[in-house]
Amino acid sequence: xxxxxxxxxxxxxxxxxxxxxxxxxxxxxxxxxxxxxxxxxxxxxxxxxxxxxxxxxxxxxxxxxxxxxxxxxxxxxxxxxxxxxxxxxxxxxxxxxxxxxxxxxxxxxxxxxxxxxxxxxxxxxxxxxxxxxxxxxxxxxxxxxxxxxxxxxxxxxxxxxxxxxxxxxxxxxxxxxxxxxxxxxxxxxxxxxxxxxxxxxxxxxxxxxxxxxxxxxxxxxxxxxxxxxxxxxxxxxxxxxxxxxxxxxxxxxxxxxxxxxxxxxxxxx
Amino acid sequence: xxxxxxxxxxxxxxxxxxxxxxxxxxxxxxxxxxxxxxxxxxxxxxxxxxxxxxxxxxxxxxxxxxxxxxxxxxxxxxxxxxxxxxxxxxxxxxxxxxxxxxxxxxxxxxxxxxxxxxxxxxxxxxxxxxxxxxxxxxxxxxxxxxxxxxxxxxxxxxxxxxxxxxxxxxxxxxxxxxxxxxxxxxxxxxxxxxxxxxxxxxxxxxxxxxxxxxxxxxxxxxxxxxxxxxxxxxxxxxxxxxxxxxxxxxxxxxxx
Numbered sequence: 047x048x049x050x051x052x053x054x055x056x057x058x059x060x061x062x063x064x065x066x067x068x069x070x071x072x073x074x075x076x077x078x079x080x081x082x083x084x085x086x087x088x089x090x091x092x093x094x095x096x097x098x099x100x101x102x103x104x105x106x107x108x109x110x111x112x113x114x115x116x117x118x119x120x121x122x123x124x125x126x127x128x129x130x131x132x133x134x135x136x137x138x139x140x141x142x143x144x145x146x147x148x149x150x151x152x153x154x155x156x157x158x159x160x161x162x163x164x165x166x167x168x169x170x171x172x173x174x175x176x177x178x179x180x181x182x183x184x185x186x187x188x189x190x191x192x193x194x195x196x197x198x199x200x201x202x203x204x205x206x207x208x209x210x211x212x213x214x215x216x217x218x219x220x221x222x223x224x225x226x227x228x229x230x231x232x233x234x235x236x237x238x239x240x241x242x243x244x245x246x247x248x249x250x251x252x253x254x255x256x257x258x259x260x261x262x263x264x265x266x267x268x269x270x271x272x273x274x275x276x277x278x279x280x281x282x283x284x285x286x287x288x289x290x291x292x293x294x295x296x297x298x299x300x301x302x303x304x305x306x307x308x309x310x311x312x313x314x315x
Numbered sequence: 316x317x318x319x320x321x322x323x324x325x326x327x328x329x330x331x332x333x334x335x336x337x338x339x340x341x342x343x344x345x346x347x348x349x350x351x352x353x354x355x356x357x358x359x360x361x362x363x364x365x366x367x368x369x370x371x372x373x374x375x376x377x378x379x380x381x382x383x384x385x386x387x388x389x390x391x392x393x394x395x396x397x398x399x400x401x402x403x404x405x406x407x408x409x410x411x412x413x414x415x416x417x418x419x420x421x422x423x424x425x426x427x428x429x430x431x432x433x434x435x436x437x438x439x440x441x442x443x444x445x446x447x448x449x450x451x452x453x454x455x456x457x458x459x460x461x462x463x464x465x466x467x468x469x470x471x472x473x474x475x476x477x478x479x480x481x482x483x484x485x486x487x488x489x490x491x492x493x494x495x496x497x498x499x500x501x502x503x504x505x506x507x508x509x510x511x512x513x514x515x516x517x518x519x520x521x522x523x524x525x526x527x528x529x530x531x532x533x534x535x536x537x538x539x540x541x542x543x544x545x546x547x548x549x550x551x552x553x554x555x556x557x558x559x560x561x562x563x564x565x566x567x568x569x570x571x
Contacts, residue, residue, distance in 0.1 A: 049399025050411055053392045053455060057414050060452045064433035065425070071432065123322035124329045130319075137326070139560060142567065144333045146556045148513050150533045151549045155336035157537065158343070158351060158546070165339060165351040193336075196329065225319065246420070254422025256516050261537055271424045271516075278428065288432070291425050302420050 065295070072288035080282030090285030094293070099273065106269040109184055109259075110252035113191040117199045117248045118241065120192070125203035125240075126233070130212075138204065145197035153261050156190050157181065182264030190262050191252045198251075199244035206240025207233070242305055250298055270294055337553060344546035360547040368544060374532035378512050381443060381528065385450035386458075386507035392451075393458025393507075394500050398492060400459075401466045402474075415456040426453060427520035434521065441523030449521045450514065454507035461506055465499025466492075502566035505559065 072090045075083040093099075128137045144152065159165050160180040167177040180186060214236070218228040234241075256271035263269070270290060277287035347357035364371065400408060418426065430449050431441075439445060473495070477487045493500070515530040522531055529548075536545055 049403060050396045053396030053399075053459060054411055054414065056392060056452065057418070057455060060430065060433075060448055061418055061426070062414065064429035065421070067433055067436065068425070068429040120325065120329055123325040127319075127322035127326040135564065137330075138567070139564060140330055140333070142560050143557055144337070146509050146513070146560055147337065148530060148533070148549075148552055148556075150515055150530050150537070151340075151545075151552060152337070154533065154537055154541075154545055154549065155340045157541070158340055159336050163351065163541075165343070168350065168352050193332065196333070200329075250420065250422055254424045256424050256519070257534065261534075271422075274424060274428060278431075284432065287428060291428050295421055295425050298421060 068288045069292050069295075071284055072292040074285055074288075076283050076285050080284065082284050087285065090283075090289035093283065093286045094289055102268055102270060102273050105184065105267070106253055106271075109187055109191070109267070109269065110249055110255075113188045113195070113252050114245055114249040116188070116192050117196050118203075118245055121196060121199035121203050121244055122241070125200050125207055126229075128200070128204055129207040134208075141197050141200050141204075145201065149194055150257065152194055153190060153258060156186075156193065156262065160186070181262050182267070184263065184267040187259050187263045187267045187269075190258050191248075191255065194258065195248040195252060198247040202243040202247060203237065203240045206237040206243075210236050246302055246305060249301070253298070254294060337549075340546050341550045341553065343543065344550040346543065346546075349543060360543045363542075364544050364547040364551075370527075371529075371532055371544070371548065374527045374529045377443060377446075377526060378529040381446050381450055382508050382511035385447050385454060385511050386504050388447075388451045389454035389458045389507045390462075390500060390504045393455050393503055394462045394493075394496070396455075396459045397462035397466055397496075397499075398488070401463060402492070415459060418453055418456050423453075423514075423516040427517040430517070431520040441521055441526070443526045445521040445523065446518055446526060446528065449517050450507075450511040453514070453517060454510050457506050457510065458503035461503040462496055462499040465496045465502070468499075469495050498566055502563070505563055505566070509559070 071082055073086055073088065075085050075087040075089060077083045124141075128134060128141070131137055157164065161167065162177055162179060162181070164180075166180070171177050210233075215228050215232055218232045219225070223231065253269075254271050255269060256275060259267050259269045259272055274287050274290050274294075277283045277290065343351055343353070344360055345356050345358070346353055347359055348354035396411070400411060427449070430445070430452070434441060434445050473491060474487060477491050482490070513530065514528075515534060518528050518531060519534070522528065527535075529552075533545060533548065536542065
């Protein structure tokens with residue numbers, strides 16, 4: 047107990063209490079100059095029932111879903127290949143380097159390549175005198191989310207594939223299964239928890255992303271994170287910002303719980 | 316096509332996807348022009364970065380200072396907590412684990428917003444101090460879990476043996492448990508360091524005027540006019556990342 051004291055105290059004081067404050071602020075009244083009046087009100091939540099906000103919510107969900115599906119579909123074969131490769135350590139290092147590279151630099155690299163003044167457009171404009179707008183739409187946001195979070199998906203998948211007993215797959219092959227069948231019937235069910243972990247690691251930060259839609263997305267690709275910041279800074283509406291934060295937090299927790307439960311069931315079977 | 320072949324092709328494509336944009340940025344950091352058209356080789360943007368970019372260096376030293384301090388605190392508290400959770404018997408363990416998983420699950424932006432509102436409420440001025448507090452907070456659970464996974468690796472009977480041979484609790488801690496978990500402690504420290512230097516979103520909320528970190532500086536440079544100086548910084552940071560990753564290779568297994 048005494049060893050964990052400093053740790054628990056810090057997390058309670060600087061994590062749990064601030065989160066609880068935000069949850070409670072979502073039920074308070076907005077004060078005239080941006081702060082909070084300490085009286086109960088549902089205005090924070092009511093202000094969210096607008097078409098523009100629901101659009102942003104829906105857009106955030108579909109952008110994150112598509113990005114997560116692509117990320118996991120790319121990560122699975124990559125992790126599988128790395129785990130079975132003789133160059134395992136080296137390939138893993140090649141995945142860890144982008145994982146540890148500053149995320150703003152990775153966003154910047156795409157702006158440098160695909161931006162209106164970017165390298166590809168410099169070439170296109172030389173030839174045709176026009177430029178193509180690659181960025182500032184939801185698909186550019188999806189591309190950069192996939193790019194940013196792909197290592198987050200590969201690493202847990204690699205860990206779970208690496209951990210399973212290779213002889214199981216060999217046994218399946220000996221017993222007459224073909225490679226494709228062994229992959230789907232033996233490997234996939236055994237790495238369910240890895241798939242769940244990597245899905246969570248991609249979907250949640252994608253849903254809450256701020257920098258990517260802010261720098262790569264246009265007016266039509268703003269996400270929940272951008273709306274929270276707008277409510278805090280431009281609209282100075284703390285209850286609304288808190289209400290969005292509360293909804294995002296609750297969504298996240300329910301999602302994680304359902305997903306983990308489902309995976310546990312699958313693994314026990 | 317067999318899964319083996321398909322996965323090989325996809326892995327190669329993924330690696331190309333990872334490295335092409337970064338590679339282009341590195342190449343163009345040596346370009347002798349402001350626009351992304353190759354004109355000729357030059358160190359112009361490096362000279363610019365080293366001699367004419369005081370504000371970037373200011374942000375850089377802020378980042379390093381906060382990263383070292385928050386990693387030190389996070390690793391110390393995290394290590395003690397890992398030892399406590401591994402070694403001691405007490406009732407609230409389950410709650411400490413839940414408290415450790417929550418910051419990993421809850422989106423960064425929520426942590427940023429809630430800390431901002433918290434600091435404003437208790438009247439603490441936003442500064443490097445608030446950034447330090449925020450970074451320590453999000454590094455703590457990672458540090459604890461990395462050290463904990465290392466502790467699980469070694470044989471508990473060594474501890475019993477130490478007791479049998481007459482070691483006190485304190486001696487066992489300082490002479491056996493801490494040295495044995497040292498690779499984990501080191502991995503935890505480096506993980507916290509990288510998390511802190513990399514963080515943008517949480518820092519964005521809790522930074523005040525004059526307490527800009529490197530990611531915040533890069534963000535404002537991207538927003539308000541791109542100069543190829545960013546290519547030079549990116550290249551240098553990339554080299555730093557590669558060196559760090561290579562030297563940490565041995566310890567990677569404690570991180571994942």
